[in-house]
Amino acid sequence: MSNLTRFVVIIWCFVVLILTQSYTANLSSMLTVQKLQPTVTNINELIKKGEYVGYQKGTFVEQLLKDLNCSESKMKAYKSVEELNEFLTKGSENGGIAAAVDETPYIKLFLSTYCSNYTMVPLPFRTDGFGFVFPINFPLLHNISSAVLNVTQGQQIKDIEKKWFGETNCPDSSSLASHSLGLDSFWGLFVIAGTVSFSAVLVSIADFVYKQKDVLRGSGPRGTLSSKMVELAKRFDEKDLSFHAFKTSQVQEHQRHASSTSSL
Numbered sequence: 001m002s003n004l005t006r007f008v009v010i011i012w013c014f015v016v017l018i019l020t021q022s023y024t025a026n027l028s029s030m031l032t033v034q035k036l037q038p039t040v041t042n043i044n045e046l047i048k049k050g051e052y053v054g055y056q057k058g059t060f061v062e063q064l065l066k067d068l069n070c071s072e073s074k075m076k077a078y079k080s081v082e083e084l085n086e087f088l089t090k091g092s093e094n095g096g097i098a099a100a101v102d103e104t105p106y107i108k109l110f111l112s113t114y115c116s117n118y119t120m121v122p123l124p125f126r127t128d129g130f131g132f133v134f135p136i137n138f139p140l141l142h143n144i145s146s147a148v149l150n151v152t153q154g155q156q157i158k159d160i161e162k163k164w165f166g167e168t169n170c171p172d173s174s175s176l177a178s179h180s181l182g183l184d185s186f187w188g189l190f191v192i193a194g195t196v197s198f199s200a201v202l203v204s205i206a207d208f209v210y211k212q213k214d215v216l217r218g219s220g221p222r223g224t225l226s227s228k229m230v231e232l233a234k235r236f237d238e239k240d241l242s243f244h245a246f247k248t249s250q251v252q253e254h255q256r257h258a259s260s261t262s263s264l
Contacts, residue, residue: 052076
């Protein structure tokens, strides 16, 4: 095996190693994402199965669950995020709850501390929410509506959430998805490996042609281009006895021949 061949093999072994490690990491990420996905995404399904549901004590969620025909015996109130975490950790079968229903800001506050174990359903159960009441023909109605929209749909609402909930490294539940790897993820790696391999082939061909320059300079009846190409092809197909592998096999064959001669 020539030095160029060894170099190309090392490069491709390095490529295979990176691909293997990347595939393993991506597979682990996919399995982790699947574990983080909620098993139930509908409050009615929880009620139908008879699971225990948690709610924050003193909020309108208690009446909301009752309106959804949730039995009071299946409802558990919590007063703090620590108590909510305790209920969720126990689970519905061990004196805890299967899920909690609360307002989005409170859920985000809870996830800012315990996001590694829980996630929020991407499409939360919606209520009528809150609103502002103004007299008929109130002159500032349009200005107030525009101001509310500018806050809720602009950067200011993000700054408010950042101020009160803080910055976390938790994944966004709305974008909790696994991005599979493709060829476009490794195009740079393949370009480098392909360039090295192609360069090695060019150098090898140039070295072979240089060593066989006597064929290219030949003249006479066999000096045509086609005959030269045939002769180069024949020589290219011949074994290069200067390689280490052939030298080793020749030495071993010579030793076996010498051993058989001495025994005779």
